[in-house]
Amino acid sequence: xxxxxxxxxxxxxIVEAATEVFARVGFADTKIEDIAERAGVAKGxxxxxxxxxxxxxxxxxxxxxxxxxxxxxxxxxxxKGFEMLIHALADSxxxxxxxxxxxxxxxxxxxxxxxxxxxxxxxxxxxFYAHPRRLLMQVVQRGRERGVFKRSADPxxxxxxxxxxxxxxRTQHVQDPKHIDMKKCLTMLVKSLRDGLTSxxxxx
Amino acid sequence: xxxxxxxxxxxxxIVEAATEVFARVGFADTKIEDIAERAGVAKGxxxxxxxxxxxxxxxxxxxxxxxxxxxxxxxxxxxKGFEMLIHALADSxxxxxxxxxxxxxxxxxxxxxxxxxxxxxxxxxxxFYAHPRRLLMQVVQRGRERGVFKRSADPxxxxxxxxxxxxxxRTQHVQDPKHIDMKKCLTMLVKSLRDGLTSxxxxx
Amino acid sequence: xxxxxxxxxxxxxIVEAATEVFARVGFADTKIEDIAERAGVAKGxxxxxxxxxxxxxxxxxxxxxxxxxxxxxxxxxxxKGFEMLIHALADSxxxxxxxxxxxxxxxxxxxxxxxxxxxxxxxxxxxFYAHPRRLLMQVVQRGRERGVFKRSADPxxxxxxxxxxxxxxRTQHVQDPKHIDMKKCLTMLVKSLRDGLTSxxxxx
Amino acid sequence: xxxxxxxxxxxxxIVEAATEVFARVGFADTKIEDIAERAGVAKGxxxxxxxxxxxxxxxxxxxxxxxxxxxxxxxxxxxKGFEMLIHALADSxxxxxxxxxxxxxxxxxxxxxxxxxxxxxxxxxxxFYAHPRRLLMQVVQRGRERGVFKRSADPxxxxxxxxxxxxxxRTQHVQDPKHIDMKKCLTMLVKSLRDGLTSxxxxx
DNA sequence: GATGAATGAGGGTTCATTCAT
DNA sequence: AATGAATGAACCCTCATTCAT
Numbered sequence: 001x002x003x004x005x006x007x008x009x010x011x012x013x014i015v016e017a018a019t020e021v022f023a024r025v026g027f028a029d030t031k032i033e034d035i036a037e038r039a040g041v042a043k044g045x046x047x048x049x050x051x052x053x054x055x056x057x058x059x060x061x062x063x064x065x066x067x068x069x070x071x072x073x074x075x076x077x078x079x080k081g082f083e084m085l086i087h088a089l090a091d092s093x094x095x096x097x098x099x100x101x102x103x104x105x106x107x108x109x110x111x112x113x114x115x116x117x118x119x120x121x122x123x124x125x126x127x128f129y130a131h132p133r134r135l136l137m138q139v140v141q142r143g144r145e146r147g148v149f150k151r152s153a154d155p156x157x158x159x160x161x162x163x164x165x166x167x168x169x170r171t172q173h174v175q176d177p178k179h180i181d182m183k184k185c186l187t188m189l190v191k192s193l194r195d196g197l198t199s200x201x202x203x204x
Numbered sequence: 205x206x207x208x209x210x211x212x213x214x215x216x217x218i219v220e221a222a223t224e225v226f227a228r229v230g231f232a233d234t235k236i237e238d239i240a241e242r243a244g245v246a247k248g249x250x251x252x253x254x255x256x257x258x259x260x261x262x263x264x265x266x267x268x269x270x271x272x273x274x275x276x277x278x279x280x281x282x283x284k285g286f287e288m289l290i291h292a293l294a295d296s297x298x299x300x301x302x303x304x305x306x307x308x309x310x311x312x313x314x315x316x317x318x319x320x321x322x323x324x325x326x327x328x329x330x331x332f333y334a335h336p337r338r339l340l341m342q343v344v345q346r347g348r349e350r351g352v353f354k355r356s357a358d359p360x361x362x363x364x365x366x367x368x369x370x371x372x373x374r375t376q377h378v379q380d381p382k383h384i385d386m387k388k389c390l391t392m393l394v395k396s397l398r399d400g401l402t403s404x405x406x407x408x
Numbered sequence: 409x410x411x412x413x414x415x416x417x418x419x420x421x422i423v424e425a426a427t428e429v430f431a432r433v434g435f436a437d438t439k440i441e442d443i444a445e446r447a448g449v450a451k452g453x454x455x456x457x458x459x460x461x462x463x464x465x466x467x468x469x470x471x472x473x474x475x476x477x478x479x480x481x482x483x484x485x486x487x488k489g490f491e492m493l494i495h496a497l498a499d500s501x502x503x504x505x506x507x508x509x510x511x512x513x514x515x516x517x518x519x520x521x522x523x524x525x526x527x528x529x530x531x532x533x534x535x536f537y538a539h540p541r542r543l544l545m546q547v548v549q550r551g552r553e554r555g556v557f558k559r560s561a562d563p564x565x566x567x568x569x570x571x572x573x574x575x576x577x578r579t580q581h582v583q584d585p586k587h588i589d590m591k592k593c594l595t596m597l598v599k600s601l602r603d604g605l606t607s608x609x610x611x612x
Numbered sequence: 613x614x615x616x617x618x619x620x621x622x623x624x625x626i627v628e629a630a631t632e633v634f635a636r637v638g639f640a641d642t643k644i645e646d647i648a649e650r651a652g653v654a655k656g657x658x659x660x661x662x663x664x665x666x667x668x669x670x671x672x673x674x675x676x677x678x679x680x681x682x683x684x685x686x687x688x689x690x691x692k693g694f695e696m697l698i699h700a701l702a703d704s705x706x707x708x709x710x711x712x713x714x715x716x717x718x719x720x721x722x723x724x725x726x727x728x729x730x731x732x733x734x735x736x737x738x739x740f741y742a743h744p745r746r747l748l749m750q751v752v753q754r755g756r757e758r759g760v761f762k763r764s765a766d767p768x769x770x771x772x773x774x775x776x777x778x779x780x781x782r783t784q785h786v787q788d789p790k791h792i793d794m795k796k797c798l799t800m801l802v803k804s805l806r807d808g809l810t811s812x813x814x815x816x
Numbered sequence: 817g818a819t820g821a822a823t824g825a826g827g828g829t830t831c832a833t834t835c836a837t
Numbered sequence: 838a839a840t841g842a843a844t845g846a847a848c849c850c851t852c853a854t855t856c857a858t
Contacts, residue, residue: 005821026312028232032849042823047850104312108230110379111305125379157392160384164372164393171371172364175314175329180364188361189368192400196392199399211838236832246840248834257832413842434720436640439827450844455829512720516638518787519713533787565800568784568792572801575783576776583722583737588772596769596808597776603811604804619817644853654819656855665853 011049012063014039019060023098027057027105054117061106061124064099078143082197083190085139089132090166090186100170133159140197149197158193165189215253216267218243223264227302231261231309258321265310265328268303282347286401287394289343293336294370294390304374337363344401353401362397369393419457420471422447427468431506435465435513462525469514469532472507486551490605491598493547497540498574498594508578541567548605557605566601573597623661624675626651631672635710639669639717666729673718673736676711690755694809695802697751701744702778702798712782745771752809761809770805777801 017039021030032053036043050056093100109121136159143149169189173180221243225234236257240247254260297304313325340363347353373393377384425447429438440461444451458464501508517529544567551557577597581588629651633642644665648655662668705712721733748771755761781801785792 007821010821024316026232026316028230031847043849044823044851045821048821051850053849101315104308104315107375107379108308111308112228112230112233122380129376129379129383154388154392157385157388160373160376160389161369161393161396164369164376164389165365166368166372167375168368168370168372169364171311172333172368175311175333176326179333181361184358184361185364185368188358188400189365191403192365192396195399195403196396199395199403214838235830247832248840248842249838251833252838415842418842432724434640434724436638440829441827451828452830452844452846453842456842461828509723512716512723515783515787516716519716520636520638520641530788537784537787537791562796562800565793565796568781568797569777569801569804572777572780572784572797573773574776574780576778576780577772579719579779580741580772580776583719583741584734587741589769592766592769593772593776596766597773599811600773600804600808603807604800607803607807607811643851655853656819656821657817659854660817 007049010041011059014041014046014049014056015059015063018056019063019098019102022057022060022105023101027053027108032056057105057109058117058120058124060102061121064102078139078146078148079194081139082136082143082194085132085135086162086166086190086193087186089163090170090182093166093170100174129163132163136162143197150199153197158197162189162193165193211253214245215263218245218250218253218260219263219267222260223267223302223306226261226264226309227305231257231312261309261313262321262324262328264306265325268306282343282350282352283398285343286340286347286398289336289339290366290370290394290397291390293367294374294386297370297374304378333367336367340366347401354403357401362401366393366397369397415457418449419467422449422454422457422464423467423471426464427471427506427510430465430468430513431509435461435516465513465517466525466528466532468510469529472510484550486547486554486556487602489547490544490551490602493540493543494570494574494598494601495594497571498578498590501574501578508582537571540571544570551605558607561605566605570597570601573601619661622653623671626653626658626661626668627671627675630668631675631710631714634669634672634717635713639665639720669717669721670729670732670736672714673733676714690751690758690760691806693751694748694755694806697744697747698774698778698802698805699798701775702782702794705778705782712786741775744775748774755809762811765809770809774801774805777805 014035018030018035021035021038025034030053032046033043035056036046039046046056050059106121106125109117110125113121133156137155140149140153140155140158144151144153144155166186166189169180169182169185173182218239222234222239225239225242229238234257236250237247239260240250243250250260254263310325310329313321314329316322317325337360341359344353344357344359344362348355348357348359370390370393373384373386373389377386422443426438426443429443429446433442438461440454441451443464444454447454454464458467514529514533517525518533521529541564545563548557548561548563548566552559552561552563574594574597577588577590577593581590626647630642630647633646633650637646642665644658645655647668648658651658658668662671718733718737721729722737724730725733745768749767752761752765752767752770756763756765756767778798778801781792781794781797785794
């Protein structure tokens with residue numbers, strides 16, 4: 001038998017090293033050697049686990065896409081649940097700065113990537129956004145059923161808006177933390193959306 | 205003038221060619237030669253106008269940061285003005301897909317860039333976001349003064365949220381246009397924010 | 409205008425440098441850098457003239473395939489012509505040791521090469537062998553018409569045999585010059601083939 | 613014996629696997645891993661039997677050099693024997709395409725190999741060609757003694773020519789089977805050489 | 817002995833940048 | 838000013854070989 005190694009563990013070590021490096025310098029400027037060094041292995045070893053830099057990047061993204069909170073505890077109270085969910089999502093961004101920063105390259109592939117990868121990332125993106133969106137839609141739906149949210153509220157639209165708000169705030173915050181008071185903004189985000197869900201609808 | 209084309213015109217041609225190429229394939233994968241070809245000049249010529257690929261990218265970004273609509277016509281009617289402003293901003297993204305796509309690389313520099321450039325892009329970002337933010341804050345402020353928006357509404361927060369919503373929706377839309385109904389989402393964005401600005405405030 | 413260079417001349421210099429290196433160490437062990445050095449240019453320059461090592465090798469082979477002697481002066485006298493032709497062919501091998509040695513790699517591509525190249529080399533091989541074969545067939549044919557060679561002699565077969573003999577002798581000679589007396593062997597080759605072309609045919 | 617398979621059998625398995633792979637893709641493009649896989653062993657195991665890829669190639673060549681037919685049955689009738697011998701040699705090429713194809717790399721070492729190997733392969737080449745040459749020389753010699761071949765015929769030259777013809781025809785045939793009618797060519801090869809061995813000698 | 821994980825030197829290729837014309 | 842040929846540092850990836858188990 002050869003050297004005893006837990007391939008899965010080693011693989012994960014490399015993915016984690018890669019996550020850190022990709023996040024710090026971006027895909028284009030990342031050298032495989034840097035990743036190897038950070039993982040404490042030789043350059044060639046990386047290629048025993050991943051066929052190419054691109055494959056490794058995919059693995060990194062997949063590894064990142066495992067964060068979303070469970071919805072169960074939030075569902076009972078639509079009002080409170082909606083608020084909790086948004087904060088949980090925002091936190092998940094907060095918790096992993098890597099995650100957010102790697103999204104830049106992730107998006108880049110999505111928008112401009114060549115076909116083999118583009119399609120792949122696209123499906124990844126679906127699961128990626130699909131889970132939080134599903135959770136959000138569930139609370140909204142529940143709220144409608146209970147009569148606390150308006151019938152006319154479209155759960156898909158609300159979910160998109162909530163995610164958009166969170167991401168958009170993060171984007172501005174990452175650029176210049178001083179200009180954004182995240183706490184206040186998130187509070188207002190929740191409030192506005194809830195108002196939109198409950199207001200009598202006739203504006204003006 | 206020794207030549208028929210003056211330097212400024214030629215320079216702009218190169219910037220525009222670069223904009224198109226950067227947007228299409230991203231900064232890292234853009235070759236100076238591609239830009240030169242698209243601009244109809246030789247590779248060396250590009251270096252007569254820009255010291256490096258990075259400088260050229262800066263010029264491209266600066267050239268992009270000239271879009272926002274004028275606020276004047278909207279200011280009189282806070283309600284209508286707020287709505288118009290958001291749609292105008294969304295349109296400006298819409299109108300220039302290049303613009304949005306280049307933001308990816310712009311952000312990348314902002315977040316990870318080495319110092320000479322990072323600081324530079326940061327200040328650029330300020331003007332970049334500052335103008336639309338200022339316009340939004342103006343309408344909100346005006347609304348407060350007229351008593352149509354709540355006193356407690358923080359113009360800075362509202363502006364951030366509006367921009368966040370627009371950008372976040374675009375992000376999702378660029379990834380998969382089918383999943384997002386932009387029109388509905390923008391309408392709800394306006395409505396929610398307005399509700400947040402007018403609701404009696406007592407939540408629950 | 410850029411540096412004034414005769415691209416064709418420079419290209420040829422590189423091909424000639426490559427010919428020497430490919431011949432000396434073989435395709436697989438040839439480093440582009442070695443070729444560049446021998447041509448007195450930088451590594452990158454080679455790639456301005458050839459897309460890849462394989463393309464360069466093709467160019468080398470094509471450049472080599474320009475040797476065959478003109479037949480005209482020999483055609484009148486089938487006997488003498490046949491002899492002269494064989495010696496001329498043998499000489500052309502002799503003159504360019506490079507040529508012969510590079511054939512090894514040429515054949516390797518032909519026999520095992522992947523499709524884009526295999527087909528290409530195949531067509532090259534046709535012209536490569538086609539010319540000497542055509543010359544040989546012409547003299548034989550002329551001899552038949554004049555009645556000095558047997559009607560039953562097949563020009564194609566004779567041509568193949570003559571070329572086979574020359575190449576086969578070279579192969580042995582390159583391996584160990586001491587074991588082969590080229591002059592005597594060529595004389596006997598000519599004599600045998602001529603005997604085969606004139607003998608009454610009833611063997612035994 | 614500690615294991616079921618003895619070293620010699622295992623060694624031979626590896627050599628045979630290597631023969632197949634070397635023939636198919638050539639020495640340079642052969643990966644030890646491919647050989648190991650085909651032999652049904654692990655990569656490291658190959659190195660238990662051979663110190664290096666080069667050593668393994670030597671072993672492959674040595675294993676190949678065991679083919680030639682026995683002369684005894686041919687010797688009695690010089691005419692018939694000469695013919696049979698040439699066909700037997702041609703068949704031996706035919707039977708093992710591997711053999712012929714590996715010659716390419718064999719020759720390459722012979723011509724350009726570094727010293728430790730070059731000399732080695734040279735001596736191998738001698739035995740390699742020596743055996744068939746010896747057989748051919750024997751029949752010719754026998755024919756001279758019996759008075760059916762001319763005194764002036766040089767057995768060494770005839771042997772070289774016969775081998776040259778066979779190899780040269782194979783070379784052309786491998787490149788493009790359509791262009792060569794091997795049967796006809798071999799018949800004419802035999803006939804020509806025999807004519808050369810019996811003709812009255814005064815050409816013209 | 818056998819295994820296969822790890823290694824790292826090595827080479828093909830790219831491309832931003834320079835510079836002679 | 839414009840050109841595009843030349844440069845060479847940089848980097849991805851391969852694969853023969855080693856070695857711990």
